[in-house]
Amino acid sequence: xxxxxxxxxxxxxxxxxxxxxxxxxxxxxxxxxxxxxxxxxxxxxxxxxxxxxxxxxxxxxxxxxxxxxxxxxxxxxxxxxxxxxxxxxxxxxxxxxxxxxxxxxxxxxxxxxxxxxxxxxxxxxxxxxxxxxxxxxxxxxxxxxxxxxxxxxxxxxxxxxxxxxxxxxxxxxxxxxxxxxxxxxxxxxxxxxxxxxxxxxxxxxxxxxxxxxxxxxxxxxxxxxxxxxxxxxxxxxxxxxxxxxxxxxxxxxxxxxxxxxxxxxxxxxxxxxxxxxxxxxxxxxxxxxxxxxxxxxxxxxxxxxxxxxxxxxxxxxxxxxxxxxxxxxxxxxxxxxxxxxxxxxxxxxxxxxxxxxxxxxxxxxxxxxxxxxxxxxxxxxxxxxxxxxxxxxxxxxxxxxxxxxxxxxxxxxxxxxxxxxxxxxxxxxxxxxxxxxxxxxxxxxxxxxxxxxxxxxxxxxxxxxxxxxxxxxxxxxxxxxxxxxxxxxxxxxxxxxx
Amino acid sequence: xxxxxxxxxxxxxxxxxxxxxxxxxxxxxxxxxxxxxxxxxxxxxxxxxxxxxxxxxxxxxxxxxxxxxxxxxxxxxxxxxxxxxxxxxxxxxxxxxxxxxxxxxxxxxxxxxxxxxxxxxxxxxxxxxxxxxxxxxxxxxxxxxxxxxxxxxxxxxxxxxxxxxxxxxxxxxxxxxxxxxxxxxxxxxxxxxxxxxxxxxxxxxxxxxxxxxxxxxxxxxxxxxxxxxxxxxxxxxxxxxxxxxxxxxxxxxxxxxxxxxxxxxxxxxxxxxxxxxxxxxxxxxxxxxxxxxxxxxxxxxxxxxxxxxxxxxxxxxxxxxxxxxxxxxxxxxxxxxxxxxxxxxxxxxxxxxxxxxxxxxxxxxxxxxxxxxxxxxxxxxxxxxxxxxxxxxxxxxxxxxxxxxxxxxxxxxxxxx
Numbered sequence: 058x059x060x061x062x063x064x065x066x067x068x069x070x071x072x073x074x075x076x077x078x079x080x081x082x083x084x085x086x087x088x089x090x091x092x093x094x095x096x097x098x099x100x101x102x103x104x105x106x107x108x109x110x111x112x113x114x115x116x117x118x119x120x121x122x123x124x125x126x127x128x129x130x131x132x133x134x135x136x137x138x139x140x141x142x143x144x145x146x147x148x149x150x151x152x153x154x155x156x157x158x159x160x161x162x163x164x165x166x167x168x169x170x171x172x173x174x175x176x177x178x179x180x181x182x183x184x185x186x187x188x189x190x191x192x193x194x195x196x197x198x199x200x201x202x203x204x205x206x207x208x209x210x211x212x213x214x215x216x217x218x219x220x221x222x223x224x225x226x227x228x229x230x231x232x233x234x235x236x237x238x239x240x241x242x243x244x245x246x247x248x249x250x251x252x253x254x255x256x257x258x259x260x261x262x263x264x265x266x267x268x269x270x271x272x273x274x275x276x277x278x279x280x281x282x283x284x285x286x287x288x289x290x291x292x293x294x295x296x297x298x299x300x301x302x303x304x305x306x307x308x309x310x311x312x313x314x315x316x317x318x319x320x321x322x323x324x325x326x327x328x329x330x331x332x333x334x335x336x337x338x339x340x341x342x343x344x345x346x347x348x349x350x351x352x353x354x355x356x357x358x359x360x361x362x363x364x365x366x367x368x369x370x371x372x373x374x375x376x377x378x379x380x381x382x383x384x385x386x387x388x389x390x391x392x393x394x395x396x397x398x399x400x401x402x403x404x405x406x407x408x409x410x411x412x413x414x415x416x417x418x419x420x421x422x423x424x425x426x427x428x429x430x431x432x433x434x435x436x437x438x439x440x441x442x443x444x445x446x447x448x449x450x451x452x453x454x455x456x457x458x459x460x461x462x463x464x465x466x467x468x469x470x471x472x473x474x475x476x477x478x479x480x481x482x483x484x485x486x487x488x489x490x491x492x493x494x495x496x497x498x499x500x501x502x503x504x505x506x507x508x509x510x511x512x513x514x515x516x517x518x519x520x521x522x523x524x525x526x527x528x529x530x531x532x533x534x535x536x537x538x539x540x541x542x543x544x545x546x547x548x549x550x551x552x553x554x555x
Numbered sequence: 556x557x558x559x560x561x562x563x564x565x566x567x568x569x570x571x572x573x574x575x576x577x578x579x580x581x582x583x584x585x586x587x588x589x590x591x592x593x594x595x596x597x598x599x600x601x602x603x604x605x606x607x608x609x610x611x612x613x614x615x616x617x618x619x620x621x622x623x624x625x626x627x628x629x630x631x632x633x634x635x636x637x638x639x640x641x642x643x644x645x646x647x648x649x650x651x652x653x654x655x656x657x658x659x660x661x662x663x664x665x666x667x668x669x670x671x672x673x674x675x676x677x678x679x680x681x682x683x684x685x686x687x688x689x690x691x692x693x694x695x696x697x698x699x700x701x702x703x704x705x706x707x708x709x710x711x712x713x714x715x716x717x718x719x720x721x722x723x724x725x726x727x728x729x730x731x732x733x734x735x736x737x738x739x740x741x742x743x744x745x746x747x748x749x750x751x752x753x754x755x756x757x758x759x760x761x762x763x764x765x766x767x768x769x770x771x772x773x774x775x776x777x778x779x780x781x782x783x784x785x786x787x788x789x790x791x792x793x794x795x796x797x798x799x800x801x802x803x804x805x806x807x808x809x810x811x812x813x814x815x816x817x818x819x820x821x822x823x824x825x826x827x828x829x830x831x832x833x834x835x836x837x838x839x840x841x842x843x844x845x846x847x848x849x850x851x852x853x854x855x856x857x858x859x860x861x862x863x864x865x866x867x868x869x870x871x872x873x874x875x876x877x878x879x880x881x882x883x884x885x886x887x888x889x890x891x892x893x894x895x896x897x898x899x900x901x902x903x904x905x906x907x908x909x910x911x912x913x914x915x916x917x918x919x920x921x922x923x924x925x926x927x928x929x930x931x932x933x934x935x936x937x938x939x940x941x942x943x944x945x946x947x948x949x950x951x952x953x954x955x956x957x958x959x960x961x962x963x964x965x966x967x968x969x970x971x972x
């Protein structure tokens with residue numbers, strides 16, 4: 058089942074939408090502007106009637122898998138149910154209708170919400186202040202590293218290296234490099250946790266920070282976190298927390314207490330703002346007192362119940378996004394926190410850990426577990442044995458799950474586990490869902506042993522089968538080097554590509 | 556569940572966490588019912604003042620526009636807004652195809668070869684474009700020409716600092732210049748000589764980065780027509796509510812030979828074994844999850860749902876609809892500019908310069924003017940001296956299709972009273 062592109066559905070005869078006229082005397086662009094300033098040819102946008110548009114997008118919607126329909130076992134992505142109340146809150150005219158350059162006196166409610174959200178996030182992760190400006194997790198990572206760089210600069214220390222574990226998210230080394238640091242990799246030990254010996258050998262007066270997530274990307278709690286923090290701080294470096302795994306321990310423990318100096322959070326993971334098919338998210342960053350002077354400006358300040366935006370921050374790293382961040386996502390996250398409360402957030406994390414361990418236990422009989430449990434909110438299995446014995450790869454299992462009405466787990470990450478299958482069930486899935494997911498894994502693994510060829514041809518029930526990305530890449534390359542005219546990365550009228 | 560795992564309580568699963576780190580509870584109030592929650596949130600919303608669309612004449616990067624009902628009807632479909640990033644192509648064809656359509660729409664609008672799948676906002680789009688130029692030319696200075704949105708420049712500076720890119724103001728590029736960045740129309744609404752700036756950039760071996768307004772591209776020559784190398788901008792006007800500045804969407808499009816340096820995701824077509832056309836994330840080898848510290852951008856999550864809104868908006872408007880709203884804004888803004896310039900003591904701040912639907916006027920006692928309008932329920936001009944000291948007493952006003960003829964009369968009357 059496929060759907061034509063809007064451009065292919067376009068009909069020249071469609072009447073344009075009825076729109077207000079100017080109703081005032083005034084010039085047309087061609088009366089005033091020199092011809093070279095004017096567009097020579099109108100953009101080739103499709104022409105569709107409203108019913109055609111609604112049907113087109115409804116059909117496209119039906120080609121999507123979503124959390125509103127079923128389970129996403131996506132490790133490190135925390136795909137929880139998105140409460141519908143959040144959407145209602147963000148759409149309130151008192152929020153959605155605000156211009157960012159209204160006077161502060163007219164946006165007191167919005168600023169109060171931001172201030173309260175900041176206080177709540179501080180309470181959850183154990184820090185002094187939080188900036189709500191970053192638009193996504195990677196943006197938050199980079200913002201935190203800029204603050205750490207500014208901190209070292211303010212002390213006239215020239216620290217050029219950031220340590221990143223080999224199991225880290227790809228955004229960690231990328232964010233560090235883009236903040237001007239040299240990335241130094243720290244190895245994991247055989248137990249899946251960071252190797253203290255390797256860390257020791259790589260820490261130096263050059264080290265600006267260690268980036269860590271805890272529990273790590275294998276779903277394991279770094280038991281020696283307090284020792285790690287001491288080692289890092291002893292060299293004068295900072296400890297940065299990648300908040301991708303925050304859902305593991307809300308109300309159980311806090312990165313601030315573990316010794317982390319900067320913490321980013323993904324509101325679109327832990328605090329249920331929807332993923333939107335790849336954003337918008339929000340990636341606030343929390344910091345301890347020593348980093349507060351470097352926060353992006355403006356910050357939200359509250360005095361005697363009156364809220365202001367503080368732009369006078371001489372040591373600030375500046376501005377990382379226009380206006381005040383993804384405000385609509387902040388409203389959603391605040392609504393979630395208010396509904397859940399401290400008790401509900403704590404229970405959510407406890408249930409997430411329970412779900413992960415339960416599911417881990419169920420699939421342990423079928424998939425290899427390279428690391429000993431218990432796990433926290435997620436676990437990493439490996440299809441390595443099936444690959445060597447039956448030629449069935451993690452990717453095959455992922456695709457076979459799509460045929461069984463489940464989304465695929467995160468595969469081939471973390472890089473330290475061969476044929477990795479990373480599963481994060483979250484607290485919003487029922488036992489029945491987890492049971493049926495485990496049953497699907499069992500069925501797939503059994504098939505891998507008896508009839509592996511069938512799995513290579515899956516998925517079959519999805520709107521399209523496995524897409525040939527290699528052939529696509531070859532065609533794109535031909536276009537990019539000027540050997541072909543079909544760009545592949547956009548639609549072109551057939552006559553244009555002939 | 557505990558029994559299956561073989562433990563007695565959830566606490567038995569938390570044994571790896573040192574006791575000294577364990578919390579009793581969070582210092583937050585207990586949870587609320589849905590009814591109480593929304594009542595509290597609504598109470599905060601009610602403490603804000605919302606100006607009527609038709610009486611909003613303030614722009615500065617965020618504009619009131621007519622938003623077709625179809626936009627929210629599509630973006631509020633849970634199949635779209637609760638879907639994950641489309642890494643599993645077979646289960647994400649809806650999102651992937653919508654992004655592919657968005658990429659094509661942006662490429663058409665800007666007359667550039669290829670657009671990416673979206674960025675966070677206009678400001679980060681400018682910064683990412685500067686990074687492309689830095690990588691492409693191997694030079695580390697970028698030149699900001701004219702009144703580019705001050706917050707975009709601030710973000711550019713913050714990005715540049717980590718990457719070793721120097722940001723200078725001016726329009727005379729030299730051998731060290733990686734790119735000339737200009738905004739068309741600029742932050743004050745003024746039209747710049749985009750072709751001349753582009754030529755100057757190219758003569759110095761630099762790239763030309765055009766930051767453009769997507770609606771006014773229905774009227775104005777698009778970056779592709781005057782040979783700019785990268786087109787960027789803020790897509791808020793394409794169907795997104797002001798929402799105190801976000802979430803909106805940044806767009807970026809470029810020439811064919813720069814595509815490998817484009818940041819963020821790209822969607823392309825591919826085929827399955829049966830020959831059916833589908834859509835996949837393409838050229839992923841440029842991205843952070845593959846290249847790690849060698850990546851030239853760290854962007855992962857972008858603004859897909861906002862890009863979807865933009866796609867629905869542009870499809871609803873079609874070429875004629877888009878041109879119509881652009882023309883209405885043009886006509887009304889020129890009408891208003893003439894009437895405001897006639898007010899005693901008021902004058903156009905740049906009478907020799909052309910504009911589209913936003914313009915700058917120099918007025919006596921600007922802050923009392925703005926306050927007076929607010930008392931009448933009008934969100935009046937933006938005081939730009941906050942960012943540019945030389946523009947003391949200058950306010951910018953904007954008009955779109957939502958500011959009807961009566962609203963303009965109301966504004967002029969309020970000022971005269």
